[in-house]
Amino acid sequence: MLKLDHLVINTRFDTDAAQGLFEQLGFTLTPRGYHTLGSLNHAIVFDDHYLELIGLPADGKTIREEIASSPLGADGLVFRIDDPDATFASLRDAGLEATPPQTFSRPVPPLGDARFTTVRLAPGQLPGGRVYFCQHLTPELVFRDAWRAHPNGAYALERLHLIDASADTYARLGALAPGFELAFHTRDAFDAQFAPLAEHVVQRAPRYAAITVRTPQWREIGERAAAAALPTVTQPGRTLVALPRFDTLLEFVR
Known part of the structure; x- marks a missing residue:
């Protein structure tokens, strides 16, 4: 695997x-x-x-x-x-x-x-x-x-989100080991799932677009992001942070 x-x-x-x-x-x-x-x-x-x-x-x-x-x-x-x-x-x-x-x-x-x-x-x-x-x-x-201890409590990368990439194509590599996933979206589905911050991800495809990070401090991440002047929104079960300078979204979950 x-x-x-x-x-x-x-x-x-x-x-x-x-x-x-x-x-x-x-x-x-x-x-x-x-x-x-x-x-x-x-x-x-x-x-x-x-x-x-x-x-x-x-x-x-x-x-x-x-x-x-x-x-x-x-x-x-x-x-x-x-x-x-x-x-x-x-x-x-x-x-x-x-x-x-x-x-x-x-x-x-x-x-x-x-x-x-x-x-x-x-x-x-x-x-x-x-x-x-x-x-x-x-x-x-x-x-x-x-180097493993992070003040924000982050402890794992859970998911990479792709836009307009074929899951069948990636399946040629083999099955993924448990604990990490690839999530495949159309652009419309990505925009809906990551609203209202998806606008900070440039319209090009196919592409890698967002990374999901696990931390018990997922709510507090929003305060850190706001202090850094980064677009952020906290929603039920997650906090989203946009990195406009680097054309990427971060999703923080428990």
């Missing part, structure tokens, strides 16, 4: 602003990391998965093309793997085009280098965003207790 490793929000050249917004919302962010591929990131770590804010150096000196050419906001869906070569072969057998396993790293001072091997689907095969698979060679440098 497919186990979530992380979701990705593309901040492009605006990672400083994204860092500030997520900290204001009460998340603990890892120190900024610098990949050998040229990108930079912060991670919001939960027990066995995380939300990654990925971007590029603001000075423009290093360009990772797949980041620069991808849209702002929720953009990446990444599954955990243990055997990159077997994953590459199984994707090929399913008729999907993927890149061969690639290993890269980022320093985690003073602990060492966090190392990863990834297999990436070629663009355009699964509509909505980038899909890839990640093996953690040094998980102890990512899933650290100090």
Whole structure:
């Protein structure tokens, strides 16, 4: 079964602003990391998965093309793997085009280098965003207790919401492990479910559009969002927060 490793929000050249917004919302962010591929990131770590804010150096000196050419906001869906070569072969057998396993790293001072091997689907095969698979060679440098505690009580990513993407197409990857779901919407259905904040999600399709986060403090998130001047609404059972600068909605539930 497919186990979530992380979701990705593309901040492009605006990672400083994204860092500030997520900290204001009460998340603990890892120190900024610098990949050998040229990108930079912060991670919001939960027990066995995380939300990654990925971007590029603001000075423009290093360009990772797949980041620069991808849209702002929720953009990446990444599954955990243990055997990159077997994953590459199984994707090929399913008729999907993927890149061969690639290993890269980022320093985690003073602990060492966090190392990863990834297999990436070629663009355009699964509509909505980038899909890839990640093996953690040094998980102890990512899933650290100090980074798992969030002032807003968040403890898991529950759902990624897609607009005008085919569930049947994603089913080619296999079944998802319990605890994380993909929710498929038409644009009209998404607008109805996420009213009145859906207007902050740009009209383009197919796309990733919203992320559901679990926290017992889901009501209090609205106060944090308002203090950060972010559009927010609290409804029965959930609080919605729009990130207009990053074309993404966050849904907080218990």
